[in-house]
Amino acid sequence: MYLRRNIFDMNLINFMDQFPDEESCKMKFKAMRDEAGVTCRHCGGKDHYWQKTIWMYECKKCKTRTTLRSGTVMQASKLPFRYWFIAMHLLTSTKKPFSSLELQRQLGHKFYEPIWYMMQKLRKTMGIRDRAYQLDKIVELDEGFFESVDTELSKEEKPIKLKRGRGSQKQSKVIVMASTVHTLKAPEKHKKQTKFRYVKMLVVDNLKSATIQEKVEQNIQKDSLVKSDNYKGYTNIKELVWSHQPKTVKPKEAAKVLPWVHTMISNAKRNLLGIHHMISKKYYQDYLDEFCYKVNRRYMGDLLFDRLLFACVSYNYKKFIHVT
Ligand SMILES: [Zn+2]
Incomplete structure (x- = not known):
């Protein structure tokens, strides 16, 4: 696709x-x-x-x-x-x-x-x-949760038998940003109204507003328009970019409002978990980097x-x- x-x-x-x-x-x-x-x-x-x-x-x-x-x-x-x-x-x-x-x-x-x-x-x-590049134009911003393993026991790709107390299945918190532009053609029914350009996926320890702000500042150009839901951690983003458009989103409609981050999150999950079974939290960023690098250079x-x-x-x- x-x-x-x-x-x-x-x-x-x-x-x-x-x-x-x-x-x-x-x-x-x-x-x-x-x-x-x-x-x-x-x-x-x-x-x-x-x-x-x-x-x-x-x-x-x-x-x-x-x-x-x-x-x-x-x-x-x-x-x-x-x-x-x-x-x-x-x-x-x-x-x-x-x-x-x-x-x-x-x-x-x-x-x-x-x-x-x-x-x-x-x-x-x-x-x-x-990481040398920043996203621009219309940037969708959301967070994703990826199944990972919180353990030091293995170098990740082998399925690990978890011992009680040594490690546990965790979710890695990931800030996902997708740069898009408006399509020039009149959008067809059920088709996305924007065209996807680039994606970034950043593993973070927490989703506090200070963390999100830092990532936005580092990764999105100041003259961009950012779309997101109205999660409270996004409150101060308007200070960092040209325009921030938060929307109240019902869970069922999330894919309509932020279509590309949703597509990218599900593609990444399918892509990674289909091959690696379990990935340690510690190395999750590296696997996401591989995914994003390839997506961002898909026409090369x-x-x-x-x-x-x-x-x-x-x-x-x-x-x-x-x-x-
Ligand atoms: Zn020399």
Whole structure:
């Protein structure tokens, strides 16, 4: 429905033709890194020589060497480049999410943990990328409740046997925002009157007005029109945007007044819970980031792989090495 065009352009055959082995993946990774630019961690210099024989960048000023992986999403990872490429391909070429357990099985890798960390870092990259943007135009605002597990027992995707007192099924509270525009055509009966553009889903500890205000300020442009129900936590939003239109909404009519946030919440639930069974509260944001990233780039087609790869080589990952 919402991911209808182009997403399958990078199919498995194309992917295998382009990246038949470790060498081809490394070459592509290096090309992307050259494009993004390498920064010396010692002096901040941007100019480097490429030392072909040792596969390292060398700073022209201070001679500090940087490995191909250092400072990228692959920093500290011992997994082959090809694993990362396969993971990125799966993340960008399928509508559905892909569990780490399934990826581990497909790769024939002995251990689950490194595969889980790899997937998690890629999800975090998607999240960082999307947080660089603010929503605008007409923004629907609502909250959603997602079934999650409040436990430290597992790395989430495996069904967990809950022990009494150790963890409990919880609902993650999520603020959902959908940017829309009016359709130019006269809307047909029963069709939505606005066209969907982008979505954000933000896990929060509570739905107090201070929390909501902070998220609105960070994620919605000041010149936007915000639509919501008249929940008391939304009271001060009018101070933060051009116009706030709260409406008294009967539960049955919620989908009419805020159609796109409702569609997105039910799509996300179906999308995530169909694959992952249970997701820990602690990691819920990462899974939602993957969902939103894909929805927001639904028209990018096979460019999506390159965009994700570019994001992977562009960020300073020091902060994200330990994904916990
Ligand atoms: Zn340097």
